[in-house]
Amino acid sequence: MHEQFLQQSIALAKENVQSNAGGPFAAIICQNQQIIAACTNIVTTSNDPTAHAEITAIRKACATLNSFQLNDCILYSSCEPCPMCLGAIYWARLQQVYFACDRFDAAKVGFDDRFIYDEIALPPEQRQINMQHIKLATALSPFIAWQTQTDKIPY
Amino acid sequence: MHEQFLQQSIALAKENVQSNAGGPFAAIICQNQQIIAACTNIVTTSNDPTAHAEITAIRKACATLNSFQLNDCILYSSCEPCPMCLGAIYWARLQQVYFACDRFDAAKVGFDDRFIYDEIALPPEQRQINMQHIKLATALSPFIAWQTQTDKIPY
Numbered sequence: 001m002h003e004q005f006l007q008q009s010i011a012l013a014k015e016n017v018q019s020n021a022g023g024p025f026a027a028i029i030c031q032n033q034q035i036i037a038a039c040t041n042i043v044t045t046s047n048d049p050t051a052h053a054e055i056t057a058i059r060k061a062c063a064t065l066n067s068f069q070l071n072d073c074i075l076y077s078s079c080e081p082c083p084m085c086l087g088a089i090y091w092a093r094l095q096q097v098y099f100a101c102d103r104f105d106a107a108k109v110g111f112d113d114r115f116i117y118d119e120i121a122l123p124p125e126q127r128q129i130n131m132q133h134i135k136l137a138t139a140l141s142p143f144i145a146w147q148t149q150t151d152k153i154p155y
Numbered sequence: 156m157h158e159q160f161l162q163q164s165i166a167l168a169k170e171n172v173q174s175n176a177g178g179p180f181a182a183i184i185c186q187n188q189q190i191i192a193a194c195t196n197i198v199t200t201s202n203d204p205t206a207h208a209e210i211t212a213i214r215k216a217c218a219t220l221n222s223f224q225l226n227d228c229i230l231y232s233s234c235e236p237c238p239m240c241l242g243a244i245y246w247a248r249l250q251q252v253y254f255a256c257d258r259f260d261a262a263k264v265g266f267d268d269r270f271i272y273d274e275i276a277l278p279p280e281q282r283q284i285n286m287q288h289i290k291l292a293t294a295l296s297p298f299i300a301w302q303t304q305t306d307k308i309p310y
Contacts, residue, residue: 002287002289003289003291006289006291007291007293010291010293010294010296010297011293013297014296014297014300016297017297017300017301017304017307018300018304020304020306020307020308023301023310024297024298024300024301025297026297043223043246043310044223044308044310045308047217047218047220047221047222047223048214048217048218048223049213049217049223049224049225049243049246049247049248049310050205050210050213050214050243050246050247052246055205058204058205059203059205062202062203062204063202063203065202066202067202068198068199068202068203068204069204070204078294078297079297080279080286080288082242082246083238083239083241083242083275084238084239084240084241084242084243084245084246085239085242086238086239086242086271086274086275087237087238087239087240087241087242087271087275088204088205088239089284090239090270090271090274090284091198091204091205091207091237091239091271092204092205093204093284094284095284095285096284096285096286096287097279097284097285097286097287098286098287098288098289099279099286099287099288099289100288100289100290100291100293100294101294101295101297101298102288105294105295105298106298108298109298109301109302110309115245116241116242116245116246117275117276119241119245120238120241120242120272120275121272121276124235124252124254129244129245129248129249129250129251129252130250130251130252131235131251131252131253131254132157132251132252132253132254133235133254133255133257134157134158134161134253134254134255135255136158136161136162136165136255138162138165138166138255139165139233139255139256139260140256140260141165141169142165142168142169142171142172142179142180142181142233142234142256143179143256143260143261143263143264145169145172145173145179146172146178146179146264147264149172149173149175151175152172152175153175153199153200154265155178155198155199155204
């Protein structure tokens with residue numbers, strides 16, 4: 001069962017390359033063993049650096065279910081999710097993830113996530129993309145508004 | 156200059172809460188000191204767990220520039236980017252990031268990224284969302300197709 005969905009994601013990823021739609025990656029999301037999203041990496045053709053297969057699949061599955069949570073869903077990815085996609089997987093609260101290639105396979109063909117894993121672990125001021133915390137008197141005002149907003153949708 | 160754009164992102168974030176459009180976060184992207192994207196967190200109203208302010212701003216800025224790279228752009232965020240948004244910042248290759256609140260301020264109002272930072276640093280099999288690497292004979296076929304595709308758009 002799990003292997004079958006992974007095989008489908010691998011086939012989709014290969015097709016994605018052959019049709020020149022984007023990078024060699026695809027992801028499938030299932031709920032109750034039914035596919036609710038089958039998506040590929042479309043970074044280059046959609047001019048969207050966030051359009052990794054896992055992100056496009058999460059967005060599609062959420063649109064299908066009309067929900068910003070995927071608690072009872074399983075994600076099948078042709079490759080181990082990068083740190084951005086891992087973050088998205090946690091925010092979407094997926095139940096389980098299966099992947100076929102790992103980060104080391106991906107690095108061999110030029111998709112090396114090592115740098116991003118290393119950077120995320122560093123304090124902001126030590127990263128190679130310069131990140132500065134500027135302290136402002138008003139900085140907390142959105143959070144104060146959030147705490148006092150009575151009809152907010154928590155998440 | 157930088158403080159002014161941060162102040163605008165803080166004001167936007169506060170407005171976002173008051174209009175019930177999403178979480179207390181906003182981000183602005185500038186190129187040559189001109190705003191090309193000013194976006195907020197719309198997770199709950201768009202049913203998209205990836206729709207953090209930084210991600211929506213990166214997508215908007217890329218659409219505006221018709222590019223999947225933002226090398227000469229600066230991102231101003233009302234709050235320190237979470238690991239998902241950090242990943243997106245690296246993939247978009249932004250030049251610089253400024254932020255007003257930090258992860259500790261965010262944690263105090265219920266937006267705690269610590270768990271995600273910790274999980275990303277763990278090997279997949281040790282994470283709380285179960286992640287399994289299933290090895291399949293066909294797993295590398297998308298990568299082989301990628302390497303032999305002559306007219307691909309590298310990224």
